[in-house]
Structure formats: C-alpha cells, structure tokens
Amino acid sequence: MQNQNQTPLQKKLHLFLKQAQVSESQNDHVVAYYCQLFAHRMGIVLVERSEFDSLDARDFLTDLENKMFESREKIPQDTDVIKHVSDAALKIFNQAEDEDSSDNITQSTAIRYVSSSVIFDVLTLLYGSEDKVPQEYVDKKKYAKAKSHNILTCLRNGTQPQVILIFMKVTHQTSLSQSFDPSQAQNRNEQIQI
Numbered sequence: 001m002q003n004q005n006q007t008p009l010q011k012k013l014h015l016f017l018k019q020a021q022v023s024e025s026q027n028d029h030v031v032a033y034y035c036q037l038f039a040h041r042m043g044i045v046l047v048e049r050s051e052f053d054s055l056d057a058r059d060f061l062t063d064l065e066n067k068m069f070e071s072r073e074k075i076p077q078d079t080d081v082i083k084h085v086s087d088a089a090l091k092i093f094n095q096a097e098d099e100d101s102s103d104n105i106t107q108s109t110a111i112r113y114v115s116s117s118v119i120f121d122v123l124t125l126l127y128g129s130e131d132k133v134p135q136e137y138v139d140k141k142k143y144a145k146a147k148s149h150n151i152l153t154c155l156r157n158g159t160q161p162q163v164i165l166i167f168m169k170v171t172h173q174t175s176l177s178q179s180f181d182p183s184q185a186q187n188r189n190e191q192i193q194i
Helices: 008-012 014-025 029-048 055-073 081-101 107-127 135-157 175-179
Strands: none
Touching: 008 014, 008 029, 008 055, 014 029, 014 055, 014 107, 029 055, 029 081, 029 107, 081 107, 081 135, 107 135
C-alpha cells in the first residue's frame, strides 16, 4: 500500500520501489538493485521533464541513489544479470499461472502478476530498449498486466476472473499458449495487443 506522505514522484515509481523492497527482503539483491536503478532512471526522466521537479523529488532521487550503491555492493561480480532477472520474472509469473490454473485465484495471484510485469519491465533496461527484449517476455508482461487488472477488478466486484485470450507467435511455446484458442485465430501468427 502506498504511503500518503509520498511525493508525486514516489507514487509514480511505487511499483518498482516496492518490488525492490520485496526482493531485498528475500535476499535477491540483483533484482532489488535493478528495480531501484529502473526507478531512478525513470525518476530522472520525469524530473527533467519538470513534471515532478521539486526539491523533495531531487532529495528522494539522491537517497535512492545511495540505496542503489548499497544494493550494488551485495551483487557478486560474476552474476549473469539478464539471466538472473529473467529467471526471477519467470518464476513469479509461473507461480501466478499455477494459482490461476488451479482456480485458487486471490489478491496474491494478482500481486504475483504485477510483480512479474514489473520485473519484465526492468528487462528493458538490461536489454537496452524494449524492441531488444525477447518477444516471449514482452508477451508475458502484457498478459501479466492484463491478468492482474482483470483479477483485481473481479475480486472487487465479487465476480469470477475472465479467461484472457492472447494470440502469440507460433515460435513462442509458453504457458500462455494454454489460453490460446485456435478456432478464434485467423492467422496462427496473429497477435492481439492488450
């Protein structure tokens, strides 16, 4: 839950900072650091646009930078960062998928989907740009965001979460293909944007 005393910039970066905090508490310093780095870079862009420029925002970014240095020191130098972060996102995503497929859908399921989408977002930083991120991760990020929204909305309204159809490129064999209905697709390479 967001703190009411947060600056507008902190509210904008909340999901990345929360994931960094959760990862740090689980001793996953790699994911924690890169979530902090992503939030820091996003914060700098927002402050430069003067959207969120204030003394509080600049102080917050300085404090975040100090936390990043502490987190960075805890990461072994031989870490394959992209693999580590990708594996973390996939692990959380698969946990959410397992809960979802067993009809044990709770707010925790939605939180897992949100967490995985946040970590998939961080991969854009590691790959250099979104167009360099493997399509499988882009698809899973979109699916996780849509699914978390769907679950939270249904839980709030007291209804059953809906199946979300996603059409993925044939080259990607993922757990999402369980939601694929071939009778609905005109072209096996068709993809629906969420």
